[in-house]
Amino acid sequence: MxxxxxxxxxxxxxxxxxxxxxxxxxxxxxxxxxxxxxxxxxxxxxxxxxxxxxxxxxxxxxxxxxxxxxxxxxxxxxxxxxxxxxxxxxxxxxxxxxxxxxxxxxxxxxxxxxxxxxxxxxxxxxxxxxxxxxxxxxxxxxxxxxxxxxxxxxxxxxxxxxxxxxxxxxxxxxxxxxxxxxxxxxxxxxxxxxxxxxxxxxxxxxxxxxxxxxxxxxxxxxxxxxxxMGAFQYGACFCKDCMKGFRAYLQGLKPSQVDIALDGVDLATFHYGEWLLERGYDFRSGRETTPLFGDYYAFQCxxxxxxxxxxxxxxxxxxxxxxxxxxxxxxxxxxxxxxxxxxxxxxxxxxxxxxxxxxxxxxxxxxxxxxxxxxxxxxxxxxxxxxxxxxxxxxxxxxxxxxxxxxxxxxxxxxxxxxxxxxxxxxxxxxxxxxxxxxxxxxxxxxxxHEHLFARRTVNEVAVVFSVAATRELIGRADASDNTTNRRDESVVVPYRAVTSALAGAAVPFDVVIWADGVTAPDRATAGELERYSTVVLPDVHLLTEAQAAAVEGYLAGGGTVVTTDRVAGGLPRHERLRSAGRTSVDDLLPHGRQVETPVPVAANLQRLADGSVALHLVNYDYDAAADAVRTLTDVPLRVRLPEARRHATVVSSDGKRTALEVTREDGAHLVVLDRLGVYSIVVFHDGEL
Ligand SMILES: [Zn+2]
Known part of the structure; x- marks a missing residue:
């Protein structure tokens, strides 16, 4: 890395x-x-x-x-x-x-x-x-x-x-x-x-x-x-080359894809800016609802x-x-x-x-x-x-x-x-x-x-789907301000953000799977990318492409569990392992229980290391402003479910100290207790030498 x-x-x-x-x-x-x-x-x-x-x-x-x-x-x-x-x-x-x-x-x-x-x-x-x-x-x-x-x-x-x-x-x-x-x-x-x-x-x-x-x-x-596209915030762009490009884009659409608003319009001479001005639009206010905005966005993408x-x-x-x-x-x-x-x-x-x-x-x-x-x-x-x-x-x-x-x-x-x-x-x-x-x-x-203790691959059991199509409108509203303030409108609830924040806040290790809409980027959803997870969460995923619907079906057929929150896409099959949950009800989001259990306020991620060991990365957010330090937590119990049993556990803390831990196993879970947890520690579950 x-x-x-x-x-x-x-x-x-x-x-x-x-x-x-x-x-x-x-x-x-x-x-x-x-x-x-x-x-x-x-x-x-x-x-x-x-x-x-x-x-x-x-x-x-x-x-x-x-x-x-x-x-x-x-x-x-x-x-x-x-x-x-x-x-x-x-x-x-x-x-x-x-x-x-x-x-x-x-x-x-x-x-x-x-x-x-x-x-x-x-x-x-x-x-x-x-x-x-x-x-x-x-x-x-x-x-x-x-x-x-x-x-x-x-x-x-x-x-x-x-x-x-x-x-x-x-x-x-x-x-x-x-x-x-x-x-x-x-x-x-x-x-x-x-x-x-x-x-x-x-x-x-x-x-x-x-x-x-x-x-x-x-x-x-x-x-x-x-x-x-960064100039949308300034009500642009209507330069000659954007206008030429957009005209060519519209001319390249199949007749059935052309917006009804363009009925009777000669696309050979069409100028989007002039056309909008004639209709009283300025592309500054209410841009997302401006006629042809979807087409214009797709053209710019x-x-x-x-x-x-x-x-x-x-x-x-x-x-x-x-x-x-x-x-x-x-x-x-x-x-x-x-x-x-x-x-x-x-x-x-x-x-x-x-x-x-x-x-x-x-x-x-x-x-x-x-x-x-x-x-x-x-x-x-x-x-x-x-x-x-x-x-x-x-x-x-x-x-x-x-x-x-x-x-x-x-x-x-x-x-x-x-x-x-x-x-x-x-x-x-x-x-x-x-x-x-x-x-x-x-x-x-x-x-x-400690580079060897980091890996991209995880053994996290849960995946949360980020759907580009389903989140676009809400994220657009929440993050509407320009890039010199980057204000976020917290009154706009984005269920994807609520779900992932609730899971991360409860020390649930999870992966995100991004599903593009086929316009912004190619849609590459498959059941195969889901199959290694025991649970896939679909937060407010109310729109699905054919490939995404097939991925959900294939995943369910292969034994996976799907949890939806908020709006649900039409066309999903009825299935005993397809259920719904409140977006911040962590236990309902996790029908198979928690992979990592600990009472302390940490974020957790389970990385699969090159030698097959698993590294549990723990970030301790317990910052005490009065003391200007993260509180060192003591006697921190951890119960961790891994794909396979490991004999040893060793904790490496960010001051470089490493300590062997006693591991007990119970119902497929590994139980250890950390004497101390400072800002950051990595608990490695391994068989051979670390
Ligand atoms: Zn331009």
Whole structure:
């Protein structure tokens, strides 16, 4: 499993400015070695969103003697230094960002005197994608033709001289949209929200990828992978290429699939934006109930899959042409279902959480399901969660157990939570997130030294189905706020969330099975993926595809037990092992009883290790704010049902201590008592040596 570092390395007590990351120093590599880092995410060369010559400067630019004195290096040199220590570096492609910065220049425009942070020197102007694409600064930057010898031509066959005007996302009134979440409100800089559906922008992003690969990256991370769907929050996108694409999508539908609202409409000239405006819709309010929204959503899902795959394929192919294999990843924000179809195109799953809290075991089980057999690296989010508060505590020398919990929780539940290294604090807070060095080193050393006690495969008896179709509307309502607040409307009950939270809160180890709807992503439901579970819970799964209904039937026929909550899909067979339960009635959700029984407030996960042993991961959330520590629980009884009997049990606690436990067996269950349970322990049930 990867141990990721969220390596923006932004400065303390200063804005986290996109798209450019601060110069790297050799000393940072030593820190990363202490963190036992295997991969750096959001790590290198973001400057392509400003201009390609600027990106080249990040990658290969000269470093003066004074900077060398403190070990400053350019990014290609930094990557080489990481390679010497076995650390992989991903180049970050900010796909949705198109930047314009205030700049101060010498009289001859042959020197940048200030950029972004001005100081009242020289001539004031602008510097960014517009100036790059119009060859505005010939003494500073190579011409655009150097990078695109055939020039840039748009889908109307016109030459492009202003990348922003050409590629920006537009709302229904054709106004350009901004990527507000990265613009610092007290700065003049502007970040436009760009659109990958525009072929010109894809050509530009490919040039960014080429430069990053030339600089030696181990992989390409495509951030904001859902563009332009992230601009729905701004009432977009109605740019010419989205309108062309949607028109083609509608024309490709079978007549029976075309919405009745389009009766008598000439699809050859159809313009969705104009059509909506004529009917009084603005795509800002009540978007989900706007006419043709379902079709438009399906079109955009197909578009993001197509164009993400195009860039992923291009990156691999370009690297191969240079004799190298790279990994491709993205940012699948909160692992929302729209990214499911994109997961096939990546080697490593990376996700930014929507709401970082002190306790989210059920979310991590979803993450593990989404990732399947791929590694997954999670990063925290400064908005709508506990991160600013946690940073405040850490700055006062407090909150160490809370930080430990955040990393151990992920590991226990099948994911990797990255270590922050100057990571993002949003565009308002003037600070970046560094963990106390000793604390981060201690946690990471435990995880690295006990790698053999972690596995993706589980022996959990219960699976909970996450149905994309059945949850979409409720989750859409609960999580409707924009991405600078990430507020969650707790008054909207999402039964899937209620069930998984109840189970996780009762120390029930479970897996999640994600069922896509065939539109957002391919529907791959089979009875085979369910058969190893004794119980499958269907929370509010009121819609089933044919394949999903067949999976339920096949699973029941094979002897499985199905528990439904809330709404039930029509067409399910009557069956003695198909029953219903209240969404938070844990015992009713578990007709076969609890696999793990313990009276303490822990989350549990049963991982099947490579040698056949089983590791019970226990996360203790009993944080006492007054003492600023997780209470150490004593004499903790555990009763654990395993697929097969194991002779020995050994507990490994997160301080590195290991203790053999006495095991008694009773009705197929293993009974042990832990003398002490701190923040995190792993109880291994094994036959041979551990
Ligand atoms: Zn568009």
């Amino acid at each position: 990867h141990r990721g570092v969220y390596f923006d390395a932004w400065f303390p007590r200063q804005h986290c400015y996109h798209p450019s990351l601060p110069p790297r120093r050799l000393r940072m590599v030593d820190d990363l070695v202490d963190y036992r880092a295997t991969v750096l995410v959001w790590a290198s060369m973001g400057g392509g969103s400003l201009a390609l010559p600027y990106l080249e400067q990040e990658a290969f630019g000269p470093v003066d003697a004074r900077s060398r004195f403190y070990g400053f290096v350019n990014d290609s040199e930094f990557i080489a230094a990481c390679h010497e220590r076995g650390i992989k570096v991903l180049g970050i492609v900010f796909e949705a960002q198109g930047w314009e910065f205030p700049v101060e220049l010498s009289e001859d425009e042959d020197e940048v005197l200030a950029l972004n942070e001005l100081r009242g020197a020289g001539k004031r102007d602008w510097m960014g994608l517009r100036e790059f694409s119009s060859n505005r600064y010939p003494k500073l930057w190579r011409p655009v033709e150097h990078y695109f010898p055939d020039g840039l031509v748009n889908s109307d066959g016109e030459p492009v001289t202003d990348l922003i005007e050409e590629c920006v996302v537009r709302d229904i009134d054709q106004q350009p949209c901004h990527a507000h979440w990265v613009e610092c409100p007290d700065r003049e800089h502007q970040c436009f929200y760009m659109d990958r559906n525009n072929p010109v922008w894809r050509e530009y992003l490919k040039a960014v990828i080429r430069i990053q690969i030339d600089a030696g990256v181990d992989g390409i991370q495509l951030d904001e992978a859902e563009l332009p 197909r578009a993001i899959k197509t164009y993400f795959a195009e860039l992923a394929g291009y990156a691999r192919e370009y690297a191969r042409s240079a004799g190298r294999e790279i990994v491709v990843s993205g940012n699948f924000f909160n692992l929302e279902p729209m990214y499911l179809a994109l997961a096939d195109d990546v080697d490593l799953i990376i996700t930014e959480m929507r709401n970082t809290t002190y306790r989210q075991p059920e979310w991590y089980r979803y993450v593990a399901a989404f990732a399947g057999d791929k590694d997954v690296v999670v990063v925290e989010n400064p908005y709508g969660g506990v991160v600013p508060e946690l940073i405040g505590l850490l700055a006062e020398g407090k909150g160490h157990d809370l930080f430990r919990l955040s990393l151990f929780e992920a590991a226990a539940l099948g994911a990797n939570m990255s270590v922050p290294y100057g990571s993002w604090m949003g565009s308002v807070i003037e600070d970046s997130f560094y963990a106390p060095h000793g604390l981060a080193s201690e946690i990471q050393a435990f995880l690295a030294d």
